[in-house]
Amino acid sequence: MKDVAQHAGVSTATVSRVLNGHAAPTPETRERVLAAIEELGYRPNALARSLRTTSTQTLGLVISDLLNPFFAEIARAVEDEARSHGYCVVIGNADESAEQEATYVRTLLDRRVDGLLLCPATDDPSLVREVSAGGVPLVLLDRTVRGATCPVVRADGSEALTALARRLVGAGHSRIGVIAGPPDTSTGRERTDVLTTALGGVAHVVHGDFRQESGSQAAAKLIDDGATALVVMDNLMGLGALGEIRARGLQIPHDIAFAVFDDQPWFPLLDPPITVIAQPTVEMGRAAARSLLALINGRQPDDVRLTAKLVLRGSCGEAEL
Amino acid sequence: MKDVAQHAGVSTATVSRVLNGHAAPTPETRERVLAAIEELGYRPNALARSLRTTSTQTLGLVISDLLNPFFAEIARAVEDEARSHGYCVVIGNADESAEQEATYVRTLLDRRVDGLLLCPATDDPSLVREVSAGGVPLVLLDRTVRGATCPVVRADGSEALTALARRLVGAGHSRIGVIAGPPDTSTGRERTDVLTTALGGVAHVVHGDFRQESGSQAAAKLIDDGATALVVMDNLMGLGALGEIRARGLQIPHDIAFAVFDDQPWFPLLDPPITVIAQPTVEMGRAAARSLLALINGRQPDDVRLTAKLVLRGSCGEAEL
DNA sequence: GCGCAGAAGTTAATCGATTACACACCTATG
DNA sequence: CATAGGTGTGTAATCGATTAACTTCTGCGC
Numbered sequence: 001m002k003d004v005a006q007h008a009g010v011s012t013a014t015v016s017r018v019l020n021g022h023a024a025p026t027p028e029t030r031e032r033v034l035a036a037i038e039e040l041g042y043r044p045n046a047l048a049r050s051l052r053t054t055s056t057q058t059l060g061l062v063i064s065d066l067l068n069p070f071f072a073e074i075a076r077a078v079e080d081e082a083r084s085h086g087y088c089v090v091i092g093n094a095d096e097s098a099e100q101e102a103t104y105v106r107t108l109l110d111r112r113v114d115g116l117l118l119c120p121a122t123d124d125p126s127l128v129r130e131v132s133a134g135g136v137p138l139v140l141l142d143r144t145v146r147g148a149t150c151p152v153v154r155a156d157g158s159e160a161l162t163a164l165a166r167r168l169v170g171a172g173h174s175r176i177g178v179i180a181g182p183p184d185t186s187t188g189r190e191r192t193d194v195l196t197t198a199l200g201g202v203a204h205v206v207h208g209d210f211r212q213e214s215g216s217q218a219a220a221k222l223i224d225d226g227a228t229a230l231v232v233m234d235n236l237m238g239l240g241a242l243g244e245i246r247a248r249g250l251q252i253p254h255d256i257a258f259a260v261f262d263d264q265p266w267f268p269l270l271d272p273p274i275t276v277i278a279q280p281t282v283e284m285g286r287a288a289a290r291s292l293l294a295l296i297n298g299r300q301p302d303d304v305r306l307t308a309k310l311v312l313r314g315s316c317g318e319a320e321l
Numbered sequence: 322m323k324d325v326a327q328h329a330g331v332s333t334a335t336v337s338r339v340l341n342g343h344a345a346p347t348p349e350t351r352e353r354v355l356a357a358i359e360e361l362g363y364r365p366n367a368l369a370r371s372l373r374t375t376s377t378q379t380l381g382l383v384i385s386d387l388l389n390p391f392f393a394e395i396a397r398a399v400e401d402e403a404r405s406h407g408y409c410v411v412i413g414n415a416d417e418s419a420e421q422e423a424t425y426v427r428t429l430l431d432r433r434v435d436g437l438l439l440c441p442a443t444d445d446p447s448l449v450r451e452v453s454a455g456g457v458p459l460v461l462l463d464r465t466v467r468g469a470t471c472p473v474v475r476a477d478g479s480e481a482l483t484a485l486a487r488r489l490v491g492a493g494h495s496r497i498g499v500i501a502g503p504p505d506t507s508t509g510r511e512r513t514d515v516l517t518t519a520l521g522g523v524a525h526v527v528h529g530d531f532r533q534e535s536g537s538q539a540a541a542k543l544i545d546d547g548a549t550a551l552v553v554m555d556n557l558m559g560l561g562a563l564g565e566i567r568a569r570g571l572q573i574p575h576d577i578a579f580a581v582f583d584d585q586p587w588f589p590l591l592d593p594p595i596t597v598i599a600q601p602t603v604e605m606g607r608a609a610a611r612s613l614l615a616l617i618n619g620r621q622p623d624d625v626r627l628t629a630k631l632v633l634r635g636s637c638g639e640a641e642l
Numbered sequence: 643g644c645g646c647a648g649a650a651g652t653t654a655a656t657c658g659a660t661t662a663c664a665c666a667c668c669t670a671t672g
Numbered sequence: 673c674a675t676a677g678g679t680g681t682g683t684a685a686t687c688g689a690t691t692a693a694c695t696t697c698t699g700c701g702c
Contacts, residue, residue: 066396
């Protein structure tokens with residue numbers, strides 16, 4: 001920057017003013033500075049700028065698993081929204097581990113992100129408190145924690161789950177296997193609670209860990225226990241469960257009915273296509289980014305609750321269109 | 322930091338020494354400083370540190386599309402490898418757009434990443450030159466550019482493609498549709514060249530853009546043209562092509578043989594399971610990260626060429642296991 | 643011709659760390 | 673006992689930007 005100033009025959013203050021579009025500099029001075037910048041190929045040092053202004057124009061996003069397309073879509077949406085407001089997003093991959101999550105959150109805070117979006121790995125509010133104590137704007141996404149005091153953006157699947165339960169029971173299923181998320185995540189618990197309540201006494205719940213492998217294991221167990229229908233609470237576990245069903249040579253929906261929470265582009269390609277509860281991932285991501293930006297700008301956004309929708313495709317034996 | 326120093330009754334220099342594990346400070350002083358840090362909940366400002374040391378311990382990774390599981394896996398692998406060496410990764414999503422790619426690269430450079438991993442959207446070497454001119458370590462991943470002078474990490478599918486071609490021709494196909502990537506990407510061109518050469522004259526090539534929609538369109542066109550086999554050069558376009566095949570009610574492999582470049586966890590679940598050419602994504606990501614770290618540490622890593630493998634599953638009419 | 647307002651630009655402090663150099667003190671040595 | 677060498681800390685410069693406060697210049701009114 002000093003070089004540029006010298007080259008243009010002005011002070012660094014003037015260069016800075018040109019860079020930041022201040023009113024002061026003469027069009028002529030501005031021209032000279034821009035020419036010098038061009039000539040020297042100067043690029044401002046964002047670190048120094050941020051250090052001085054205490055603003056990085058960056059949001060942190062800590063998600064549970066990049067390989068889960070659900071989170072990948074969310075990440076994409078967050079990024080789009082953030083970019084359109086002149087912000088960058090740094091993504092941290094917690095890998096469903098509370099410890100790695102904490103590490104990432106701290107790293108991002110150390111780098112002074114202007115705000116943080118978090119899909120918490122567990123219910124435990126201590127990390128959230130730590131962030132809030134640091135005064136960093138925080139929005140929770142997809143999952144919440146006990147006694148959260150910050151805005152939360154999530155999808156509500158109650159209606160869809162209830163409708164699904166009615167259909168399954170209506171179709172005469174009396175042993176319905178539920179592959180749930182970990183009991184110490186809000187989504188793991190809430191979805192399961194709603195579904196089991198709606199199902200009355202016919203639900204058999206096995207908890208997985210939102211990974212494919214746990215889906216196969218849970219499916220194996222539930223099928224052994226005589227389940228005639230399987231509802232899986234996440235797409236990765238759904239993948240695992242499907243593998244197990246195939247491996248046993250069972251026919252959907254004849255031998256076993258099947259539904260998954262989370263839609264995926266390839267579910268319609270299966271035979272039969274898979275009935276799902278689709279979450280509005282893109283809207284979730286965008287809404288979360290918007291809430292966070294609002295918080296950064298000193299406003300107090302409300303919680304956002306979007307609705308997940310039941311998409312019937314045939315894997316539960318329903319009439320196809 | 323000043324507060325911590327005051328609290329512990331030492332100078333900031335000593336605090337810094339404790340923080341950075343220098344030999345100097347007495348165990349007793351060290352204790353006092355650590356206590357003060359603990360008590361005040363102090364966290365060092367990474368921006369200031371980086372400004373002073375000119376090292377951010379951060380790698381930039383610019384990929385074409387986060388929603389493409391192929392790149393998501395790579396990103397994951399890069400991140401793992403980087404973390405194990407004490408580095409963070411900032412991911413930029415270029416969305417297959419050269420313009421957005423350039424924007425991201427510049428943003429990352431402005432933030433002074435220690436090195437950059439790039440999956441270039443096009444062949445055009447100008448962006449690569451710009452980075453090199455800035456003296457920032459750079460490694461290309463998956464794709465290369467014309468006249469690249471930096472290390473490149475990619476998968477070689479020649480053998481697998483040739484083997485696949487032999488099988489298709491051997492099975493009597495005489496109109497084989499190829500859905501290729503854009504001709505201005507190295508992977509788009511090279512894979513297609515190898516395959517068409519191996520197929521002799523029976524290939525009909527349509528170029529897509531690595532997106533699902535273009536896969537359906539290309540498939541439609543090729544099927545209309547009487548193709549009895551379809552080879553798709555990327556999993557997203559594969560998804561689109563499969564949708565088109567399903568929509569027309571065609572049976573794989575009876576009506577049409579089908580194979581995809583890139584494996585996906587759900588391909589084995591289709592009926593029949595999809596024959597693929599699997600790329601070693603995790604190894605690619607790790608190798609790229611390692612090469613970049615080597616470059617950062619002043620070594621000159623060689624190009625890495627991993628091999629993609631043909632996985633026969635039945636969708637080309639081959640005998641199943 | 644004088645004073646003064648307003649514009650354009652400069653000087654220098656600042657953000658929060660790192661680190662070369664200086665300094666004080668302590669021991670071992672000839 | 674003077675001196676050399678080592679050890680633990682403090683002082684202050686530095687990284688590259690922003691910006692408050694100040695200076696200089698211009699033009700205008702009376």
